[in-house]
Amino acid sequence: MKQICAALTVLLAAGLLVGCTVTVQLPGGEATPAPQPVQATPTPEPDPTPTPAPTPAGEEVDSPEVFLTSEQYDIYTRADKASQPLFGDTFSVMYQYSWNYSDQPEVERQADTGTTFRYQILEGENATLEYYREQLLTVFTPEFLEERGFDWRFISIDGKLAAADIGIGGNSEVSDVPDTFQLISADDNTVEFYRIAHYTIPMEGESTEDYIARRAVSYDKVGHLTIRLVNTENGWRVDAYGQPSFAGPDNEE
Structure with a gap:
């Protein structure tokens, strides 16, 4: 019996190595095909996405x-x-941040430019000069804010944001x-x-x-x-x- 098992083992190994089907006749039963190795199906490579041509200058x-x-x-x-x-109506900042006019009266201040403006104090959540400047700096460079006169359009009065009372029509x-x-x-x-x-x-x-x-x-x-x-x-x-x-x-x- 041991010799029969050894012979079967050799036959199975040989069949698997050459990739063919080996039929084994067991005593007292029908011939049973030995299992074949599963062949892996290659995954096709996706077509590369074409890179759009850049828009020519001009x-x-x-x-x-x-x-x-x-x-x-x-x-x-x-x-x-x-x-x-920063271009026209300075008070349009209120509508962007849901701020309101303060009950405090307008205050006159002389800007660094030498011009005296009347400033309206604003109130609301985060209505401070520091907060507003930080928000603008997430979009603009400091140089742009300076060019647009941020430092005279907006100032801090008693820790609150104040806007110059100016309006330029479009x-x-x-x-x-x-x-x-x-x-x-x-x-x-x-x-x-x-x-x-x-x-x-x-x-x-x-x-x-x-x-x-x-x-x-x-x-x-x-x-x-x-x-x-x-x-x-x-x-x-x-x-x-x-x-x-x-x-x-x-x-x-």
Whole structure:
């Protein structure tokens, strides 16, 4: 019996090595095929995703998302809202943070520029100069805030945020035609592009109704506003920005 078992073992091993089927006739039973080794099915490699071609500099597109990374585009879109109090109505900051006018009367202060402004104290959760500055620095560079006069537009009075009582009306010639965008240059440290605003100029003798209707579908001139993003140690930040409502058409030669 031991000799029969040894012979069976040799036969099974030989069959497995050559990958064939070995039939073993056991005493008193029917022949039983020995199991074959399972062959692994190779997993096909996925087709590589093609890399989109970069947008050439100078090509006009409908959105800067075409040539910006997701981080850069997020910073750009946040800048549009965050920059409003730095261009026109300073008090628009209240609507962004749900702050209110304080019951305290306006206070006169002389800014570093030598101009005296009346400041309205604001109140609400986190309505402090330090908090507001920190929020803006998540979008803009310190140099941009300095350029836009942050230090005289907003000051601290008794530990509370105070806004200069100024308001600059927007340009009513801005057309409803959507802005377009044009890449100037881009590398790992800086991305610069134009935001192209459209303006419709009122015609002599044109009624208000006709002008509004024409402005909704057409434009007469454009303005190239420079947008610049820089890569800082804290991530991408806006270093130059323009608001169409507070700008105008390009100067004609």
